[in-house]
Amino acid sequence: MRELTETQIKNVEQAIAAQCGNTILGNELLDHTCCAIEAYMEEGHSFDLAMSIAISTFGTNEMKKVSKQVKRTRRYYQLKKQPLGWITPIMAIGLLFIVVNVGAKDRPDRKPTIDDFRISSGFGMRRDPIFDVQKMHIGIDIVTPTGTAIVATANGVVEEVIYEMNGYGNMVKLKHEEGYQTVYAQLSEAKVKVGDKVEKGQVIALSGNSGRSTAPHLHYEVIHNGKRVDPSRYFGEAK
Numbered sequence: 001m002r003e004l005t006e007t008q009i010k011n012v013e014q015a016i017a018a019q020c021g022n023t024i025l026g027n028e029l030l031d032h033t034c035c036a037i038e039a040y041m042e043e044g045h046s047f048d049l050a051m052s053i054a055i056s057t058f059g060t061n062e063m064k065k066v067s068k069q070v071k072r073t074r075r076y077y078q079l080k081k082q083p084l085g086w087i088t089p090i091m092a093i094g095l096l097f098i099v100v101n102v103g104a105k106d107r108p109d110r111k112p113t114i115d116d117f118r119i120s121s122g123f124g125m126r127r128d129p130i131f132d133v134q135k136m137h138i139g140i141d142i143v144t145p146t147g148t149a150i151v152a153t154a155n156g157v158v159e160e161v162i163y164e165m166n167g168y169g170n171m172v173k174l175k176h177e178e179g180y181q182t183v184y185a186q187l188s189e190a191k192v193k194v195g196d197k198v199e200k201g202q203v204i205a206l207s208g209n210s211g212r213s214t215a216p217h218l219h220y221e222v223i224h225n226g227k228r229v230d231p232s233r234y235f236g237e238a239k
Helices: 006-020 027-042 047-058 060-079 087-103
Strands: 118-121 124-127 134-137 140-143 149-151 156-164 169-175 180-190 203-207 217-224 227-229
Touching: 006 027, 006 047, 027 047, 156 180, 169 203
Parallel strands: none
Antiparallel strands: 118 140, 124 134, 140 217, 149 203, 156 169, 169 180, 180 203, 180 217, 217 227
């Protein structure tokens, strides 16, 4: 297992403070986050990407809720004049377990295909393959032969099923909890309809080459609270 350097640990500590503030969990959160980062780095991720994935697993809202709950419980025992002793560390570990294993379960944290794939175009600025100009790419393009099964990356509800000749082509959009939405485009066929409830890993479409596309692939987007984010930051959270 790769071990973080002192400088990297300091970077993690600063990232936690920026994301979650001065959490009462202190070293408990730092230790858990560093372990997660080391595991992601062992899988081949860079330190920066591994830290981004690990920090986002906890999330600002979840950590605020955990900190508030710990503070409320501490106040309760102080009022009861009961010694905290072993209660605080066990409570902190238990709450961290809930955050990681329950709070994150609704995130789009798995890959949108069953088989391995190659990303041909990542998230961010790129030269548009059709108009040959620098343009923001708001998702990622995944190389897939036409007819490849495309799966939901989180539990949710089908929000849109449309066809755009000069855009997404055949497209499915899902709505998830915690402010997440996912978009699956350039499809050959949708396997769901608006209003359907879907489960993580369920086949929702087949990949294709529809719309504004130069070759068979899946265009995949993740939207969080109305803002497009890099989908690859979530890959590896689900096992």
